[in-house]
Amino acid sequence: xxTMTRRQALVLGTGALVTLTVADVxxxxxxxxxxxxxxxxxxxxxxxxxxxxxxxxPEIAENGNTVPLSxxxxxxxxxxxxxxxxxxxxDGNPRPGIATFHLTPLSGKATAATRIRLQTTENIIxxxxxxxGKFFTDRKQVKVTIGGCGG
Amino acid sequence: xxxxxxxxKVPKEAKKGExxxxxxxxxxxxxxxxxxxxxxxxxxxxxxxKFTCEFxxxxxxxxxxxxxxxxxxxxxxxxxxxxxxxxxxxxxxDDGTVTATEEKITVA
Numbered sequence: 001x002x003t004m005t006r007r008q009a010l011v012l013g014t015g016a017l018v019t020l021t022v023a024d025v026x027x028x029x030x031x032x033x034x035x036x037x038x039x040x041x042x043x044x045x046x047x048x049x050x051x052x053x054x055x056x057x058p059e060i061a062e063n064g065n066t067v068p069l070s071x072x073x074x075x076x077x078x079x080x081x082x083x084x085x086x087x088x089x090x091d092g093n094p095r096p097g098i099a100t101f102h103l104t105p106l107s108g109k110a111t112a113a114t115r116i117r118l119q120t121t122e123n124i125i126x127x128x129x130x131x132x133g134k135f136f137t138d139r140k141q142v143k144v145t146i147g148g149c150g151g
Numbered sequence: 152x153x154x155x156x157x158x159x160k161v162p163k164e165a166k167k168g169e170x171x172x173x174x175x176x177x178x179x180x181x182x183x184x185x186x187x188x189x190x191x192x193x194x195x196x197x198x199x200x201k202f203t204c205e206f207x208x209x210x211x212x213x214x215x216x217x218x219x220x221x222x223x224x225x226x227x228x229x230x231x232x233x234x235x236x237x238x239x240x241x242x243x244x245d246d247g248t249v250t251a252t253e254e255k256i257t258v259a
Binding site: 065066067070077090093094095097098099100101102103104105106107108109111112113114115116117118148 | 170171183185206209210211212213214215216217218219220221222224225226227228229230231
């Protein structure tokens with residue numbers, strides 16, 4: 001076996017350090033790419049249009065443990081034209097998924113509200129699916145003072 | 152969880168075809184499975200992962216929840232009522248426990 005020179009050892013060490021750091025950080029916070037993957041799973045890779053969705057979120061959340069979120073999608077909600085699913089993801093939480101709402105014409109109005117946890121200042125992305133298979137999306141950034149995911 | 156008594160806000164009466172607002176809240180820790188306790192061990196995940204609302208047996212609204220939903224999950228949504236009947240609400244825990252409750256409404 002060839003003996004390792006000092007330089008080779010150094011390079012090897014740095015490499016190990018870099019992989020370690022990456023492996024350490026990635027499971028901690030979802031990346032925008034992971035959020036996009038979650039959306040792609042929901043849409044099946046179909047194109048999304050902007051608009052139709054209004055997201056009500058505070059601009060600044062002092063406590064990330066409970067952030068009020070309200071979504072309204074512009075839809076007549078009739079038997080043949082309604083919003084069937086609403087996906088909510090965040091791009092800075094430990095995991096991208098927040099919730100998926102399933103609606104029916106009996107919902108009467110395409111709206112849902114809940115309270116969510118946010119780890120850091122991040123984007124909330126909402127994707128709505130209509131009964132005719134179209135997708136609409138919108139996003140909103142929330143500045144978070146104290147993260148709410150523990151750890 | 153026996154103490155997970157849900158709180159509901161459902162109008163007692165409505166006009167035919169009216170879109171009413173429903174509010175639900177259930178007491179639950181919504182443990183994310185990411186938090187560590189004092190001894191450094193990860194606290195296992197325990198959340199309400201599914202909520203459904205039916206009216207006279209027909210689905211109105213349901214939600215798949217992730218750990219990113221805050222403790223004591225609160226949900227607000229709407230329903231269009233054409234007839235008198237009963238709303239049935241169910242919450243499903245990670246451990247399989249199902250909490251169900253009903254609320255009647257009179258539609259004139």
